[in-house]
Amino acid sequence: MKVRSVREFLEEAKSESFDLDGFLEKVVRSCKKIQEEYSPFITIVEKPSKSKNRGKLPYLPISVKDNICTKGIQTTAGSKILEGYIPPFDATCVENVLREGGLIIGKTAMDEFGFGTFTTNCYYSIPKNPIDKRRVCGGSSGGAACLTLAADFPHIAIAQSTGGSIACPSSFTGTVGLTPTYGLVSRFGLIDYANSLDKIGCIGKEVYDVALLLSIIAGYDEKDSTSINKEKTDYTKFLEENVKGLKVAIPREYFEGVDQEISQRVWDGIKILERIGIEYEEVSLPLTRYALPSYYIIAMAEASTNLAKFCGLRYGLSLELKGNFNEYFSEVREVGFGEEAKRRVMLGTFVRMAGYRDAYYLKALKVRKLIINEFKKVFSKFDAIVAPTMPIVAPRFEDVEKLEPVEVYMMDVLTVPPELAGLPNISIPCGYVRNLPVGMHLIGDHFQEGKILKIAYNFEREWRK
Amino acid sequence: MNVKIGLEIHCRIETKSKMFCSCPSDVEKARPNEFTCPICLGFPGSKPKANIEAIKKALMIAKALNCKISEVVLFSRKSYFYCDLAKNYQISQFEMPLGRNGYVELSNKKIRIKEIHIEEDPAKLVHVGKSINEAEYVLIDYNRSGIPLVEIVTEPDFSSTKEVREFLSKLSSILEHLGVYDPMKEASMRVDANVSIEGGERIEIKNITGFANVEKALSYEIARQYSLIKTGVKVERETRHWDEKMKATVSLRKKEVEEDYGYIFDPDLVKIETTGLIKEIENRMPELPDERIKRFVRDYGILEEQAKVIILVDKKLADFFEECAKIYKDYRKLARWVVVDLLKCLNWNNIRIGQSKVEKEKFVKLLEMIDRKVITERLAKEIIKEFVATGKDPEKIVEEKGLQPVGKEDIENVVELVLKENQKAVEDYMNGNEVALNFLVGVALKKLKTRGDPKLIKSLLIEKIKSLNS
Ligand SMILES: [Zn+2]
Numbered sequence: 002m003k004v005r006s007v008r009e010f011l012e013e014a015k016s017e018s019f020d021l022d023g024f025l026e027k028v029v030r031s032c033k034k035i036q037e038e039y040s041p042f043i044t045i046v047e048k049p050s051k052s053k054n055r056g057k058l059p060y061l062p063i064s065v066k067d068n069i070c071t072k073g074i075q076t077t078a079g080s081k082i083l084e085g086y087i088p089p090f091d092a093t094c095v096e097n098v099l100r101e102g103g104l105i106i107g108k109t110a111m112d113e114f115g116f117g118t119f120t121t122n123c124y125y126s127i128p129k130n131p132i133d134k135r136r137v138c139g140g141s142s143g144g145a146a147c148l149t150l151a152a153d154f155p156h157i158a159i160a161q162s163t164g165g166s167i168a169c170p171s172s173f174t175g176t177v178g179l180t181p182t183y184g185l186v187s188r189f190g191l192i193d194y195a196n197s198l199d200k201i202g203c204i205g206k207e208v209y210d211v212a213l214l215l216s217i218i219a220g221y222d223e224k225d226s227t228s229i230n231k232e233k234t235d236y237t238k239f240l241e242e243n244v245k246g247l248k249v250a251i252p253r254e255y256f257e258g259v260d261q262e263i264s265q266r267v268w269d270g271i272k273i274l275e276r277i278g279i280e281y282e283e284v285s286l287p288l289t290r291y292a293l294p295s296y297y298i299i300a301m302a303e304a305s306t307n308l309a310k311f312c313g314l315r316y317g318l319s320l321e322l323k324g325n326f327n328e329y330f331s332e333v334r335e336v337g338f339g340e341e342a343k344r345r346v347m348l349g350t351f352v353r354m355a356g357y358r359d360a361y362y363l364k365a366l367k368v369r370k371l372i373i374n375e376f377k378k379v380f381s382k383f384d385a386i387v388a389p390t391m392p393i394v395a396p397r398f399e400d401v402e403k404l405e406p407v408e409v410y411m412m413d414v415l416t417v418p419p420e421l422a423g424l425p426n427i428s429i430p431c432g433y434v435r436n437l438p439v440g441m442h443l444i445g446d447h448f449q450e451g452k453i454l455k456i457a458y459n460f461e462r463e464w465r466k
Numbered sequence: 467m468n469v470k471i472g473l474e475i476h477c478r479i480e481t482k483s484k485m486f487c488s489c490p491s492d493v494e495k496a497r498p499n500e501f502t503c504p505i506c507l508g509f510p511g512s513k514p515k516a517n518i519e520a521i522k523k524a525l526m527i528a529k530a531l532n533c534k535i536s537e538v539v540l541f542s543r544k545s546y547f548y549c550d551l552a553k554n555y556q557i558s559q560f561e562m563p564l565g566r567n568g569y570v571e572l573s574n575k576k577i578r579i580k581e582i583h584i585e586e587d588p589a590k591l592v593h594v595g596k597s598i599n600e601a602e603y604v605l606i607d608y609n610r611s612g613i614p615l616v617e618i619v620t621e622p623d624f625s626s627t628k629e630v631r632e633f634l635s636k637l638s639s640i641l642e643h644l645g646v647y648d649p650m651k652e653a654s655m656r657v658d659a660n661v662s663i664e665g666g667e668r669i670e671i672k673n674i675t676g677f678a679n680v681e682k683a684l685s686y687e688i689a690r691q692y693s694l695i696k697t698g699v700k701v702e703r704e705t706r707h708w709d710e711k712m713k714a715t716v717s718l719r720k721k722e723v724e725e726d727y728g729y730i731f732d733p734d735l736v737k738i739e740t741t742g743l744i745k746e747i748e749n750r751m752p753e754l755p756d757e758r759i760k761r762f763v764r765d766y767g768i769l770e771e772q773a774k775v776i777i778l779v780d781k782k783l784a785d786f787f788e789e790c791a792k793i794y795k796d797y798r799k800l801a802r803w804v805v806v807d808l809l810k811c812l813n814w815n816n817i818r819i820g821q822s823k824v825e826k827e828k829f830v831k832l833l834e835m836i837d838r839k840v841i842t843e844r845l846a847k848e849i850i851k852e853f854v855a856t857g858k859d860p861e862k863i864v865e866e867k868g869l870q871p872v873g874k875e876d877i878e879n880v881v882e883l884v885l886k887e888n889q890k891a892v893e894d895y896m897n898g899n900e901v902a903l904n905f906l907v908g909v910a911l912k913k914l915k916t917r918g919d920p921k922l923i924k925s926l927l928i929e930k931i932k933s934l935n936s
Contacts (some may be wrong), residue, residue, distance in 0.1 A: 070511040083510065090504060092511060192510040197733035225513050226736045302730050306543045309554035310508045314606075322603075326549045353545075353728040362730060 007061065007210045010155035014059040021060055025049065025104070028062050028154050032107055039134070040126035041147035042107045043067045044075045049104040056101030057217060062156045063098050064148050067108040067125075068115060069159060069201065070190040071095055078192040079111040079141075081124040082337030083317040092190020093225070094159055094201050094218040101217050106156070109144030114308070115163050115194040116341045117141050118412045119401050120170065124339060127398075130174060132437060136395040139170030142204065146170030146178065149204045157214045158204040163194045164296050165390075165416025167202045168428040172440025173395035175430040177457070178204045179211035182447045183423030184229040186215075187222030193307040195300035196227075198420060208429065208458040212236040215450060231448070239451035240458040245278030247384040247456065249443075254289040255388035255415055266432035266439040267389045270460070273431075274387065277463050279456065281387065288375045291368050292418035297410060298352050298365035299421075305349025311337065344406065373422045380446035385453050388415060390428040390440030419444040427457045431464065469688055471630060472622035474658040475637065476615050478587070479523045479646050485586045485614035486514030486557060486735075493609035494651060506612035508552030513734050516541070518743075520614035523646040524564055524584045525740065526747050527616055530640050530754055531579050533565025539584070539738040544727040549604065550588035552611050559583035560729040564616075564740075570640075571756065572632050578621040587613040590653075610653075622660060627684045630659075634677050635778050639755045642781035649780075650818065659684060663691045666701030671715055674708045683708040687715050758784065766797035772805045779809065782820040786829075794830040796837070803833060807847055811854035823857025832860040840864070840871055845916040872917045877910075880918075881926045884910045885934070892931060903927065 005013070013019060032045045044067070051060070065071055068078035070088035072095075077083040095105065112122040120143025121127055128147035130136040138147040142160035147170070149158050160167045162180040171178025180202040188199055203214040216236045222228045251271060256264050271281055313319040313333030320333055338346070352361035379386060392415060401409075419426050424444050431441035441460075445453035484491045487505035504512035521539055528535050542560035560583075568579035589611040593601035618637070624630050638655065641647035648654055657680050662668040669691065674683050686708075691701050706715040753761070755777050762773035762784075777784045787804050794800055808829070812819060832850060835841045841849065841864065849863050864870060884906055885892055894902035903924065910923050 076510075078510070086510070088504075088511060089509070090511075189513050190511040193734075195733070224515065226515050226734060303733055306545050306553075306555050306728075306730060309545060309547065310510070310552070312547070312554060314549065315507055315552075316509065327547065330547055330554075350545075350728055353730050355726045355728075358729070366731075 004153050005155055006207065007155045007157060007205070007213065011059060011061065014061070015055070019060070021051065024060065028104075028106060031152070031154055035148065035151045036126075039129045039131050039147050039151050041109055041128040041138075041144040041151065043077060043079065043110050043125045043144070044108040046074060046105055046107050049106055050099070051104065052099055052102045054100065054102050056103075058098060058101040058103035058213075061103045062106040062152075062154055063103040063159060063214070064107050064109050064145060064156065065095060065105055065159045066142050066145050066161050067111055068161060068192040068194070069095060070192065071105055071108065074105065074108060076108065076192070077125065078115075079113045079123055079125060080311075080337065080339070080342065081318060082311045082333070083192075084124075086317045088190070090190065092201075093187035093222045095190065097217050097220070098159070098214075103217075107148075109142070109148055109158060109160075111144055111166075112141035113339045113342050114192070114304070115141040115161070115166055116304075116345055118165075118169060118409050119396070120144065121398065121401050122339060122341045130395050132174065132395070135397050136437070137173065137398060137401055139173035139391070139395060141166040142178075143170045145204045146174040146176050149176045149206060150174045157210045159201065159214070159218065160204045161191060161199060161201045162420060163198045163200075163300060164420045165413045167204060168390045168416045168426060168440065168442060169413070171204055171428040172390035172430075172438065172442075175438030175440075176204050176206060177208050177211050177430075177461075178202065178428045178440075179215060179450070179454070180420065180426050181215060181219060181450055182229075182425045184227050185219045185231070185425070185448065185450070187220070187225040187228045189222055189224040189228075193303070195303040196307070197303060198296070198300055198423075200420075200423075208427075208454060208461050209237065209240060211427070212240055212454045212458070219450075229448075234451070236450055236454055239455045242455045244456055244459045246280070247278075247452070248280045248282065248382070249274060249385045249387045249456070250284040250379050250383040251281055251387055252284050252286045252289070252379075254286050258414070259389050259392040260394070260434065262434040263389050263392065263394065263439050266434060267387070267441050270431035270441040270464070271387055273460060273463050274456070277459050282383070284379060284383075286375055286379065286418070288368075288372050289418050292372055292421050293410065293414050295365040295368040295372070296413070296417045296421045297348075298361050299369065301345045301349030302353045302362050302365075303349070305346045305353070308338070308342065308346055313337070341406070369421055372418060376419070376422050376424060377446070380449075384445075384449075385456055386419070386444040388442045388444070390442040391415065394434050394437035394439060415442065423447065425450045425453060427453050429457050429461060431460075468664040469625050470622045470662050471624035471627075471684065472660040473618075473620045473624070473630065473633075474660075475618040475620075475634075476587075476656045476658075477618065477641060477647060478651065478654045479520050479527075479614040479616055480648050481517060481520045481523065481614055483517060484612035485517050485520055485584070486612055489612065491613045493613070496609050498605070498607040499609060502608045502611065506552060507608055514557060514732070516735055516738065517614060518738075521584065521738065522743055522747050522750075523644070524582070524614075524616050525743055526644050526751060527618075527641065527646060528565030528568065528582050529744075529747065529751065530644055531565065531568040531570060531582060531618065533568030533579060533582055535565050535740060535744060536562045537740055538562065539564060539740060541584075541732040541735045542729045543732050544585075544729060546725065546727055548588070549606060550591050550611075552589060552608060556585060556588060557732055557735070558585035558617075561731070570633060570636060572629060572636065575623070575629070577623045577629070577633050580619045580621050582616055582618045585615050585617055587611065587615050622662075627681050627688070630684060631677065631681055634680060636755065638677075639778045639781055643752055643754050643758070645752065650821065659687075661687045661691065663688065663695060663701065665695055666691055667703045669701065669703070670705045672705055672707055672718065679708060679710060682713065683715055686713070690715065762787075766791060766801065768797055768801040772801045775805045775809070776801065780818050780820075782818065783809070786819050786824075786826060789826045790830050793826070794833060796833070799833060803829075803850075807850050808854065811851055814851075815855055822854060824854055825857065828853065828857070828859050835860060835864075841869065842917065842919065844911075844920070845869060848916055867915065869915050869917060872914055874922075877914065877918045877923060878926060880910050880913050881923065881930055884913065885927070885930055892934070895931065896935065
């Protein structure tokens with residue numbers, strides 16, 4: 002059966018004769034089947050609320066990563082400590098989707114609070130890679146990428162990234178993952194991992210899909226102070242623009258330690274870019290190696306304060322009231338948090354303690370500034386940076402289990418630098434290694450989503466030929 | 467032995483909404499947890515948004531306390547686990563407090579202000595049944611969660627409770643003049659005090675509410691530490707709590723190390739430049755107590771001491787004085803009556819002028835009745851008691867109590883009656899006991915319900931007694 006593209010579907014859904022109930026029934030049935038097969042969901046919405054307004058996304062099924070609040074629908078951020086939690090409000094991005102007529106069909110699986118690279122650090126379901134069920138989907142937006150690939154109905158996923166959580170699973174599943182500039186999409190309603198790094202973005206089957214959804218969810222929101230006051234933009238209008246004469250930078254450091262075959266596929270991709278008129282030049286980004294430690298220090302410092310609010314008092318997991326509140330809080334957190342969450346709370350608390358604060362937390366903030374400057378220098382001469390998204394292809398579950406925490410953190414070495422700098426980036430499939438998809442990473446200057454989208458779109462068209 | 471006291475004063479800033487959400491901040495009459503939302507309850511996914519009005523008001527305070535003002539407002543997360551914190555961190559300021567290095571001038575010294583910063587109030591805890599150390603459980607009222615506060619930190623410049631009292635009353639007056647503070651609201655000012663006596667370590671007394679309690683807690687604590695030192699016991703660092711019921715400070719915890727709040731910048735809030743805001747508030751800065759005292763002395767010709775009392779006790783009292791001064795021109799008399807009698811009666815009733823039913827027209831009428839000799843000053847001092855308690859028209863009080871003025875004839879009749887009824891005292895006086903005469907004057911005045919000039923009564927008495935003799 003041919004799966005309709007989102008673009009085709011939206012044309013159909015505009016028609017008065019569109020059979021919404023029949024469509025919905027099919028979608029829900031399909032979701033359940035996919036869940037049995039690959040388990041991308043934490044929650045499937047049996048009866049999605051239908052907007053009266055058909056808007057720009059009429060009846061389009063949208064899944065939402067489970068760390069984004071949906072009014073009336075369980076939202077757990079993948080943690081036991083929020084099991085059964087029903088938010089009293091919608092995240093701004095969800096509001097925007099509903100206003101444009103989209104249907105929220107479910108909440109997708111993730112690593113607990115986003116703490117992971119494979120979506121295997123899960124209290125709920127662990128999604129399996131639809132390409133090879135023995136392999137992971139990547140993380141932490143693994144459920145979103147899994148569903149995007151597996152869906153036999155038109156669908157776009159709202160995902161979220163802190164240090165590569167959109168790009169990584171897109172790369173492992175051969176989907177398109179767009180992470181916008183920090184502040185472009187409101188974070189209101191996002192359950193925080195690291196507030197100065199968290200970005201809400203999208204995963205779709207093709208570039209058009211993510212450009213479309215970004216146009217809906219991006220925009221100023223007074224409820225998020227870090228939201229950037231910019232005019233609403235239709236990002237799909239950039240897609241058809243000419244890319245001839247654009248210049249991309251290929252940073253040497255991003256190919257070090259990368260699987261040889263993956264490097265080869267990305268270089269194949271760069272040759273395709275060249276074919277459509279984009280020039281490239283190799284550059285060096287020497288600060289790259291400082292990005293990972295700085296990122297983890299900032300992310301964990303912020304995460305450890307964000308997680309403090311989960312103490313069994315007002316929402317989420319609660320236990321029998323015993324002992325004084327310190328004993329009670331500790332017990333709830335002991336039971337409710339997974340091992341990785343506890344590790345990050347402890348590390349994050351350590352780096353901001355008096356005596357260590359200057360050496361770790363404050364220094365990491367300084368390094369972030371230097372890294373942003375280094376990127377800015379590149380963007381004064383280039384339109385985008387091209388690199389592999391991940392140093393590996395989707396690994397097997399059993400191989401992931403063998404990794405030490407630090408080895409897991411190392412997997413983010415390519416996605417973290419642009420994410421630390423708040424730069425927009427897209428991962429698009431550019432080939433296969435041993436039948437597993439390889440992602441090519443396009444990184445743009447702040448607010449240059451339009452530019453990387455049009456490169457990605459033109460590339461996608463050429464690559465498919 | 468030297469006493470050193472430093473204060474940390476948490477003061478509510480009066481604003482329409484809370485510091486980081488749009489919940490109303492006037493929660494006095496609200497049901498518990500009525501004025502709350504996902505932000506002030508710390509729900510996952512909610513984000514704070516800084517209240518610019520609160521920042522402006524805090525800037526006014528920093529300016530009024532002569533602080534050097536920071537170029538940007540930056541918020542930090544102060545992390546500690548406590549059940550009154552909705553997020554288990556408090557949004558506060560750390561790296562760059564709003565103001566630094568200010569001072570407040572007292573009559574004999576300057577108290578240095580180390581810093582002033584903005585923060586959010588935690589929720590209110592209700593310890594059910596017993597005291598803080600013994601309660602079985604607590605109830606949490608999040609109405610207070612997120613109300614804007616400023617924390618004003620002084621250097622340890624106080625050497626007596628008297629100085630602390632003077633400082634707090636001046637600070638309160640400054641804040642009232644700025645229109646950012648309502649002293650009548652519950653827990654609108656809370657004080658943590660550090661007290662140390664030469665030879666001992668520093669003791670922190672947490673969360674004292676109300677001026678009177680600050681003084682009591684400090685006096686108690688100083689006495690306690692003195693007696694420890696005298697008996698050779700070492701005063702060790704600890705945190706204590708003022709127990710209002712026991713009228714004593716009680717140990718909360720021994721303090722071995724500085725608490726570590728693991729401050730990070732709050733990444734949900736953005737930097738706010740102060741340059742523009744400062745320009746705005748400069749136009750809004752009202753007359754402050756020091757200037758107002760000078761103006762009262764200059765324009766009304768009253769004593770500086772009187773002006774200080776009127777202005778520092780309660781801004782509304784000063785406003786009342788000025789309102790009265792518009793319609794009553796004997797300013798000195800007005801000042802005397804405000805400072806002595808009006809204030810005494812207000813204190814007696816344990817209310818502030820703003821809570822009382824006292825109206826300026828009626829108060830001025832009372833003074834005019836004295837001027838017109840309708841009543842004596844002495845009688846007026848009686849009438850004002852009922853006037854302050856009830857707000858009744860003084861003329862009405864006079865009428866109801868039958869205190870209309872008396873003529874000479876009435877006085878003569880009373881004097882005669884008194885002489886008749888107090889033969890013994892008359893004899894005593896005739897035998898040279900002057901005190902007996904005063905007694906007789908008193909009896910006569912009582913019979914006249916304090917009307918009539920005591921001097922006149924006295925001379926009439928002497929006259930009559932003389933005529934009796936002859
Ligand atoms: Zn609120």
